[in-house]
Amino acid sequence: MLKNKVFLTQTDTTIGFVSQNAERLTEIKQRPPHKYYIKAVNSLKTLKTFTRIPSNHKNRVRRARKSTFIMPDGHSYRVIRDTHHLLLLNRLQWAYTTSANLSGQPYDEIFAKEAADIIVTPLKTKKKPSIIYKLGKHTLQRIR
Template sequence: MVRCKSNTRLSSIKNKVILTQADTTVGFISQNHNRLSEIKERPNAKPFIKIYNSFRSIQSRIPKSKKNLVRRANKTTFIVKNKAFRVDKTYKNSQLLRDLEWHYSTSANEIGKSFCREFCEDKTDIIVEDQNGLNELASSRLIKINNTKIKALR
């Protein structure tokens, strides 16, 4: 189910903030990192995790020796050359999200607080929810990789 605050067409989806259930937890997603920075009240210079809907989109950025690790990983965020990314195939359940090749992601909560549906509904443009609803779950694992090393950070 998709709920939208306005009744205009979704042609400018790239500037919208979407509240949805990810494979790990409830999150705000958008292709506009400035809107996410506003909501989370954090500096624009602080980067967000970039979520891709398929491994093909990112395979050129991954060290050759680590491609198998990334392709087979579930609920894992990788850092390569100080850029965080992960592949999340759960978005394939929604046509709206399936059309986005990538987007920025952050947890759907206020700084230092847990998930509050009222706060999130107030800050988001579109809500994508299935029959299971929106549930705060554990965050993804965080692994830093390069050509020779693998270091678990979370």
């Protein structure tokens, strides 16, 4: 039921689309299908079901706030701590998350509300995007 829905919600960093269906998000955003989405998870326990965090970076991932980590396999994850966003994620456990706009375009509220199946209010303003780190076995590289 909820797995195929696209939610428009205030995420921990910006107003965005949240869904467990990557194909629907790709279709809505008109984005190249080979690009990965950030997978938002509700806890470190859920994160451990998807990937193994390199030993050198376990403390960094556990303590991070509003940070996205690209793992050595190329997939990216963000552990959500924001209480408003966690209300939805605790029901889903994990979801793909992306900004609520067409690929490469600025945010358009009318487009976002038409494209979403469910709108979770309140929608506040856009905030600073998350910091993105690429984790290697021994290295750390800041992407954004």
